[in-house]
Amino acid sequence: MVLKRVSTALSALLVLSAGAALGAEISGRSSTQLLWYNNEFTENRVFEAAEYLRVNVTKIDQAGKLSLFAYGRGAQIIGPDHDTTGRLYGLYIDYRDLADKADLRFGRQFASNAAGHALFDGLKVDLKNIGPVGLSAFGGRDVVYGLNGETGNTWNTDLGVSAYLNGFRKTDAEVSWLRKWEKSEAARDTLGASFKQYLFNMVRLYGNARYDLPSESFSESLIGTKIYPISDLVFTAEYYTSYPIFDTTSFYSVFAVDKFKEALVRADYTLSELFSVNLGYNRQWFDEGATANVYHAGVGISPIKPVRINLEYDNRTGYYGSMNGFTADVDYQINKSAQIAGGITYDVYQRDVITHEEIARRYWLGGKYKLAKNMALSGRVQNDVNARYSENVSGRLVFDYDF
Amino acid sequence: MLLVLSILYVQQAAAQKENHKEYRDSSISDCNSCHKSEGIAPNHDSDWIRNHRTVADKSVNKCGECHDQSWCLDCHKGGGIGADFKAEGSRRNFVPSSHRSDFINIHPIKAAGNQQSCYRCHEQKQCSQCHDRFPKGNLRIKSHLGLGTNGQQYSPSSAADHATEARRNLQSCASCHPDGDVCVQCHKSGGVRPHPRNWKSDNWKDRTKGRVCLKCHIPGSF
Numbered sequence: 001m002v003l004k005r006v007s008t009a010l011s012a013l014l015v016l017s018a019g020a021a022l023g024a025e026i027s028g029r030s031s032t033q034l035l036w037y038n039n040e041f042t043e044n045r046v047f048e049a050a051e052y053l054r055v056n057v058t059k060i061d062q063a064g065k066l067s068l069f070a071y072g073r074g075a076q077i078i079g080p081d082h083d084t085t086g087r088l089y090g091l092y093i094d095y096r097d098l099a100d101k102a103d104l105r106f107g108r109q110f111a112s113n114a115a116g117h118a119l120f121d122g123l124k125v126d127l128k129n130i131g132p133v134g135l136s137a138f139g140g141r142d143v144v145y146g147l148n149g150e151t152g153n154t155w156n157t158d159l160g161v162s163a164y165l166n167g168f169r170k171t172d173a174e175v176s177w178l179r180k181w182e183k184s185e186a187a188r189d190t191l192g193a194s195f196k197q198y199l200f201n202m203v204r205l206y207g208n209a210r211y212d213l214p215s216e217s218f219s220e221s222l223i224g225t226k227i228y229p230i231s232d233l234v235f236t237a238e239y240y241t242s243y244p245i246f247d248t249t250s251f252y253s254v255f256a257v258d259k260f261k262e263a264l265v266r267a268d269y270t271l272s273e274l275f276s277v278n279l280g281y282n283r284q285w286f287d288e289g290a291t292a293n294v295y296h297a298g299v300g301i302s303p304i305k306p307v308r309i310n311l312e313y314d315n316r317t318g319y320y321g322s323m324n325g326f327t328a329d330v331d332y333q334i335n336k337s338a339q340i341a342g343g344i345t346y347d348v349y350q351r352d353v354i355t356h357e358e359i360a361r362r363y364w365l366g367g368k369y370k371l372a373k374n375m376a377l378s379g380r381v382q383n384d385v386n387a388r389y390s391e392n393v394s395g396r397l398v399f400d401y402d403f
Numbered sequence: 404m405l406l407v408l409s410i411l412y413v414q415q416a417a418a419q420k421e422n423h424k425e426y427r428d429s430s431i432s433d434c435n436s437c438h439k440s441e442g443i444a445p446n447h448d449s450d451w452i453r454n455h456r457t458v459a460d461k462s463v464n465k466c467g468e469c470h471d472q473s474w475c476l477d478c479h480k481g482g483g484i485g486a487d488f489k490a491e492g493s494r495r496n497f498v499p500s501s502h503r504s505d506f507i508n509i510h511p512i513k514a515a516g517n518q519q520s521c522y523r524c525h526e527q528k529q530c531s532q533c534h535d536r537f538p539k540g541n542l543r544i545k546s547h548l549g550l551g552t553n554g555q556q557y558s559p560s561s562a563a564d565h566a567t568e569a570r571r572n573l574q575s576c577a578s579c580h581p582d583g584d585v586c587v588q589c590h591k592s593g594g595v596r597p598h599p600r601n602w603k604s605d606n607w608k609d610r611t612k613g614r615v616c617l618k619c620h621i622p623g624s625f
Contacts, residue, residue: 035494048495054473087481089472110475114460144528146529185611185614186611187611194457194461196457214606216601220519222457228439231435231440232435244518244519246527248611248615250527253615254602255569255573286571319515323512329489343489362504362505378488380492384505386505386508387505398488
């Protein structure tokens with residue numbers, strides 16, 4: 001039923017738009033996928049067929065200001081369960097440069113501002129070219145997805161408002177407000193601010209803060225810098241704090257919680273297409289004296305041009321557990337049409353002090369073949385060997401058609 | 404100082420930001436080479452999954468000049484039309500590489516840290532949707548071990564552990580007890596006060612008409 005609804009809506013929209021708009025350009029992708037995996041809840045093997053459709057219709061009007069975007073998925077489990085699910089991720093009409101002052105977007109869409117983001121059915125308006133400050137607002141019915149489909153209430157709504165600096169090439173600054181209602185109750189009420197400043201052609205300063213109005217506390221704050229003396233070398237330093245927030249409609253929103261803090265430094269260096277390396281260190285502070293350290297190292301090597309090897313090592317020690325592991329993958333571009341790759345992830349972890357060390361391994365192999373300029377067949381098979389499974393094979397086969 | 408800032412801003416205002424639509428098929432190295440020559444920070448590096456929100460979380464960002472919304476939604480809302488064959492999957496959805504190996508077992512370690520990063524893609528209620536499907540006795544929680552028929556009831560001697568764990572990761576409580584019914588047994592009015600020091604009850608009364616307050620307090624008493 002859901003599958004039919006999604007595909008019918010998308011098809012109708014496509015036909016309607018194409019028919020109504022002489023000269024409109026239609027592009028997009030159809031992705032037909034066959035998936036097989038183990039359902040952890042039922043321990044059943046699942047075979048599932050999924051059809052994705054993404055459609056862009058542009059230049060609907062003569063001035064090329066009106067466009068349409070649609071993106072959805074229908075999926076059906078093959079076999080006795082034959083469960084059908086669908087998701088309509090986006091379906092909106094875009095009208096740009098109204099009187100050269102406004103961009104309008106109407107329908108199901110994903111929008112963000114410095115205070116947060118939302119998927120909603122509604123309207124977004126961006127007012128521009130009105131001076132050094134631009135204004136943006138969005139609002140509509142909140143769309144929430146759970147494990148298998150939409151779980152939100154019909155009357156849950158979002159409203160976001162922003163003012164931002166406009167026309168400054170090396171400076172961004174924004175203040176925003178985002179409120180989410182659960183029926184008539186304000187579940188979230190957040191003020192946000194962000195900034196970015198480029199300096200000396202080699203420094204980026206940036207920050208973001210979110211202030212939760214009900215608890216009168218900063219739910220998140222971030223200050224960071226990137227230093228890039230050359231285009232291939234980037235140093236990053238960040239300091240971040242967060243204070244967990246719950247919807248005001250949740251019982252847990254009234255509880256005292258601890259603040260989490262972390263500092264991060266990392267370096268990314270790309271010597272050439274043949275070699276790149278990155279190193280990172282992250283120090284985490286939990287209240288009451290608990291800490292954790294996270295180290296990361298990564299290397300990318302191309303010993304010969306069509307082959308790429310990526311290696312990553314991560315090590316975490318401290319509060320709530322340790323993890324020590326690596327990933328390794330090899331990518332081989334056989335020719336312009338064919339590509340294969342494979343890899344392994346090996347993690348040794350221990351949760352808290354009450355569990356023993358456990359090992360999780362993932363082996364995977366995949367490939368892609370371009371049947372034509374606009375058609376590709378790809379596949380991936382993986383096997384997970386871990387504390388829960390001695391063998392857990394899953395995979396997918398995908399046929400992509402671009403139009 | 405103001406004069407210097409004004410001059411700086413006037414100079415910047417003279418040059419508009421670049422539209423990137425015509426570069427959408429360029430390689431990242433070409434993008435970053437051009438960025439550097441213009442004084443703009445390189446991006447899409449190996450830390451991009453973690454770091455991209457500092458660029459994307461704005462009301463008007465430039466992501467849409469190269470990507471359409473399916474690119475965001477494939478990760479944030481569980482899709483998969485744009486992921487290539489190297490991307491990992493979880494059931495019918497694709498997942499970012501931050502969800503490595505046995506993420507079901509590893510996620511408590513990650514979730515103990517920056518929980519906000521979980522919420523950028525997962526609703527808080529999604530935790531309990533999943534946890535509800537597993538027998539609670541199978542979960543291993545330090546402060547719960549010891550009592551009860553399934554060994555999952557926490558003992559009075561571990562009350563301090565319970566408080567510390569709850570303050571550090573309250574979401575883990577909500578994952579198995581979404582309505583907080585077990586919490587109310589001790590944290591009801593007259594019991595152990597759960598509120599922070601600077602508690603502003605009016606903020607809840609204004610926004611929810613005190614519905615949450617009624618869980619522990621009798622009407623008119625808060």
